[in-house]
Amino acid sequence: MKTTQNPDLAMGIGSVVYALAKVDGRIQLAEMQTVKxxxxxxxxxxxxxxxxxxxxxxxxxxxxxxxxxxxxxxxNRHSLDKATKQRYIALLQKVAEAHDDISRKEQELIQNFRRELRRL
Structure with a gap:
């Protein structure tokens, strides 16, 4: 699996993960631990x-x-290969599953993210 070393993508995924953790109100401790x-x-x-x-x-x-x-x-779409896109989607899924059930808002954000990545 080729991993990208683009720091801009890391800033991007950190921001999207924050959005996911925050979308249903406040960031849960379990989400924070999973993110780390x-x-x-x-x-x-x-x-x-x-x-x-x-x-x-x-x-x-x-x-x-x-x-x-x-x-x-x-x-930085030139640095986003298929493996990286799949890894980022899986990463969001893990964070969403960190506490209780995945909320509807979390599901929607992940689906939107998957769609956006497909377009790049």
């Missing part, structure tokens, strides 16, 4: 975590964070 564990194994995972926590510190809306993440992906 997952990002530890991602290329530039430290940057992704910084993006996540920066957005949390400023209490950015899920919509703003998601839009920021998508702009990072669009600007």
């Amino acid at each position: 564990e997952i990002m530890a194994n991602e290329p530039h995972g430290d940057l992704a975590l910084h993006a996540f926590f920066l957005k949390e510190n400023y209490d950015e809306s899920p919509e703003e964070a998601y839009a920021f993440g998508l702009r990072r992906f669009k600007a």
